[in-house]
Amino acid sequence: MNIKKTSLYQLHQENSAKFVEFAGYQMPIQYSEGIVEEHKFTRNHSGIFDVSHMGQLFIYGDENLIKDLEKIFPLDLKNLKLNHSKYSFLMDKDAGIHDDLIITKIYQGFLIILNAACKDNDFKILKELLEEKYKMVLDENRSLIAIQGPKSSQILNDIIDGVKDLNFMSGNWFSFQDHKVYITRSGYTGEDGFEISIPNDFVDKLTRELINKGSKLIGLGARDTLRLEAGLCLYGHDLNKDKTPVEANLKWAISKERISKGDFIGSDIIIKQLNNGVSKIRVGIKPEGRIIAREKTKIFNQSDVHIGEITSGTFGPSVNGPVAMGYIENEFSKKDTKVFLEVRGKKHPANICGLPFYKKSYVKGATK
Amino acid sequence: MSEVKYSKEHEWIKLEGDVATIGITKHATEMLGDIVFAELPEKGSNVEKDGTAGVVESTKAASDVYTPVSGEVVDTNQAIVDDPSKINQDPEDSAWFFKLKIKDQSEMDTLMNKDDYDKFAKETSV
Structure with missing residues (x-):
C-alpha cells in the first residue's frame, strides 16, 4: 500500500522530523527538541500540529x-447555530462507537472532522445511512492544521485578522492571501487554540508564517501527551466499537x-x-509512584480481583508524573x-481520579 | 586508566578492579528520546550476562536495560530514578545505572571498544 504524505511533508523534513506511519500517512512523531519540550512549548507558548490526515467531510443539504x-x-442539530461546533x-x-468527531454547521450544510483511521469507513457508513440523497465530499484538497497554546490567538490573529474574536x-x-x-x-490539547482548514497549496505558506511569528511545529507524540493530560479520548484506544458514549463517560455530549x-x-x-447504569466506565487513573502504566495494563482491586x-x-510532562x-x-x-496496576x-x-489531569484553559468568550 | 567497553544492546561498562559501572550510551538515549522513568536492579541481587537489569521508559515506550556481564549488584544510582531526565543529559558519566562486582573477567572480552561500537551504532541506527 502506498503511504500518503501531507502537504507539509517537506516542512516536517526541514525541521528534522522523525516520522511514523499513522493511519496510512507518513506523520511526524517528534522534531529535534523531543516530546517533552514540544509538549511544554505548546502549554506555555504555541504549537502547530499537522492534522491533515484527518477527514474533512462536507455534507450539503x-x-x-x-x-x-x-x-x-x-x-x-436543528438548534445548532451557523458556525457552531459540537463534539459527537x-x-x-x-451504541458502539465507530468514530468520535466534531460537527460544525456551515452555510447550506455541515463540516465533520473525522479520525484519519476511520474516515473512509465513516464516509461509507454515512453515505449508506443518508441514501446518497446529499452531496458529500471527503475533501482531499484541503489540509488541516491546529495551532494550540496561550500565544496562538495573537500569533494567528497577526496573520488572519479577526480570529481572536471567535468563541x-x-x-x-476567513481569508489568507485571498x-x-x-x-x-x-x-x-486542553489549550486555547484553533483548527484551520486550508487548501493544500497554501498550507505550507501559512505554517511558515506561523513559525516566523514564534509558533513551532509539534509532533504526534506531544499531541498524545497533551490530549491525555487534558483527559481527552483517543479513538482506537479509549474509544472503539465495544464501548458506548455512556461507558466512555461522555454523556455530556449527548443532547438531553x-x-x-x-x-x-x-x-x-x-x-x-x-x-440503569453501566457495568464499566472510563476513569482517570493516577499511579502513586513514577511507574508508567500503558495501554492494556490490567487493573486490580485491593482484594487482587481483576477489575x-x-x-x-504515559508520562505527563506538565503534570510531571505518570x-x-x-x-x-x-x-x-x-x-x-x-x-493496583500490573x-x-x-x-x-x-x-482513581477526576479528569482532566491538567486544568483546561479554553477561552470561553471572545477576547477583544 | 580503565577502558570503557560497549555492548550490542547499547550499554557501556567501565571496569575498575573487580567492580564494573554500567549505563546506557548516548546513542541509546538519542534513539529512546526523553527518558521519563528508570527502574534499577536491587542491591545485593545477582544478574546474568545479557539478562534484564532494569527498565527505561520514554514518553513513547518501555525498553529493557540489559547487563553486559554477570555479577552482584553492589550499588545503584538513585539520582536517575528520582530524575530520569539526567539520563538524557549525561548518559555516559554521572547518569550511570548500577555497579556490579563481576564474576568472570573474561566476559569483558566479548564486548566492543569505542571505535567498534561507534561503527556498530551508525550501522544499526535507522
Whole structure:
C-alpha cells in the first residue's frame, strides 16, 4: 500500500522530523527538541500540529439533511447555530462507537472532522445511512492544521485578522492571501487554540508564517501527551466499537432533548444505560509512584480481583508524573478509590481520579 | 586508566578492579528520546550476562536495560530514578545505572571498544 504524505511533508523534513506511519500517512512523531519540550512549548507558548490526515467531510443539504443527521447523531442539530461546533459520535445500533468527531454547521450544510483511521469507513457508513440523497465530499484538497497554546490567538490573529474574536467551539470563513480558510476555535490539547482548514497549496505558506511569528511545529507524540493530560479520548484506544458514549463517560455530549425522544441510532442502548447504569466506565487513573502504566495494563482491586484495563497511559510532562485512563467496573470508579496496576509482573498502587489531569484553559468568550 | 567497553544492546561498562559501572550510551538515549522513568536492579541481587537489569521508559515506550556481564549488584544510582531526565543529559558519566562486582573477567572480552561500537551504532541506527 502506498503511504500518503501531507502537504507539509517537506516542512516536517526541514525541521528534522522523525516520522511514523499513522493511519496510512507518513506523520511526524517528534522534531529535534523531543516530546517533552514540544509538549511544554505548546502549554506555555504555541504549537502547530499537522492534522491533515484527518477527514474533512462536507455534507450539503437543506432541512431534510438536518432531520436525517439527527437520526444518526445524538445532537440537537436543528438548534445548532451557523458556525457552531459540537463534539459527537458515529455509533452503531448497539451504541458502539465507530468514530468520535466534531460537527460544525456551515452555510447550506455541515463540516465533520473525522479520525484519519476511520474516515473512509465513516464516509461509507454515512453515505449508506443518508441514501446518497446529499452531496458529500471527503475533501482531499484541503489540509488541516491546529495551532494550540496561550500565544496562538495573537500569533494567528497577526496573520488572519479577526480570529481572536471567535468563541470556543465556533468558527467562520476567513481569508489568507485571498484564499478561503475555515477556522474554528477548538483543538485537542486542553489549550486555547484553533483548527484551520486550508487548501493544500497554501498550507505550507501559512505554517511558515506561523513559525516566523514564534509558533513551532509539534509532533504526534506531544499531541498524545497533551490530549491525555487534558483527559481527552483517543479513538482506537479509549474509544472503539465495544464501548458506548455512556461507558466512555461522555454523556455530556449527548443532547438531553434528543434522549427524551430517543430516535437516533443506538438510542435504545444509550437510554437503557442512562437509566440503569453501566457495568464499566472510563476513569482517570493516577499511579502513586513514577511507574508508567500503558495501554492494556490490567487493573486490580485491593482484594487482587481483576477489575479493569488501562486504555491510554504515559508520562505527563506538565503534570510531571505518570497519567492514565482506562475502563473499570463501575463500583470501583469513585474518585480516590485505590487500585493496583500490573506492570512487568508487579502490582503498583494507583488512585482513581477526576479528569482532566491538567486544568483546561479554553477561552470561553471572545477576547477583544 | 580503565577502558570503557560497549555492548550490542547499547550499554557501556567501565571496569575498575573487580567492580564494573554500567549505563546506557548516548546513542541509546538519542534513539529512546526523553527518558521519563528508570527502574534499577536491587542491591545485593545477582544478574546474568545479557539478562534484564532494569527498565527505561520514554514518553513513547518501555525498553529493557540489559547487563553486559554477570555479577552482584553492589550499588545503584538513585539520582536517575528520582530524575530520569539526567539520563538524557549525561548518559555516559554521572547518569550511570548500577555497579556490579563481576564474576568472570573474561566476559569483558566479548564486548566492543569505542571505535567498534561507534561503527556498530551508525550501522544499526535507522
